[in-house]
Amino acid sequence: MSYLFLITLLICVLILGSLFYLLARLRTPHYRVSKQQVVTILQRAINQQLEMSEWHIFISLPIRHNTALEHVRHICQQLDETQKVKSSSAHMLQCSEEAIDTLNHLIHELKRQGELQC
Numbered sequence: 001m002s003y004l005f006l007i008t009l010l011i012c013v014l015i016l017g018s019l020f021y022l023l024a025r026l027r028t029p030h031y032r033v034s035k036q037q038v039v040t041i042l043q044r045a046i047n048q049q050l051e052m053s054e055w056h057i058f059i060s061l062p063i064r065h066n067t068a069l070e071h072v073r074h075i076c077q078q079l080d081e082t083q084k085v086k087s088s089s090a091h092m093l094q095c096s097e098e099a100i101d102t103l104n105h106l107i108h109e110l111k112r113q114g115e116l117q118c
Contacts, residue, residue, distance in 0.1 A: 007009060009027065031063060032063075033063060033069065035066070035068075035069065038058075038069055038110065039111070041054065041079055042072075042103045042106055044108050045085070045103055046103050048092050048093065048094055048095070049092065052091050052093055055076075055080070058076065059076050059077040059080055060077075072106050075106060076103075079103075080100060084102075
């Protein structure tokens with residue numbers, strides 16, 4: 001009878017230990033976008049080919065690995081907050097002229113940094 005208790009206890013400890021090990025080894029998912037991907041997002045926004053859901057993902061998730069891209073994301077977030085971009089009837093992003101100028105400037109700045117092969 002005591003062997004049955006010890007076996008059950010050992011199995012529970014192994015299951016809980018492996019569960020804690022797996023949880024400790026898992027990493028939090030993060031949004032890791034490249035400069036080329038940001039340029040593509042901005043160009044699609046200018047051409048009204050970007051869906052609102054893609055836009056909201058881009059402006060909502062912080063970009064921690066690159067401060068220049070985080071700055072671009074922050075400017076795009078401000079454009080969204082000031083209503084310079086809005087949804088069209090087809091759920092595509094529609095930009096005002098001021099937003100288009102700002103996005104073109106951001107694209108130019110990202111390309112000027114010399115890390116893109118565009």
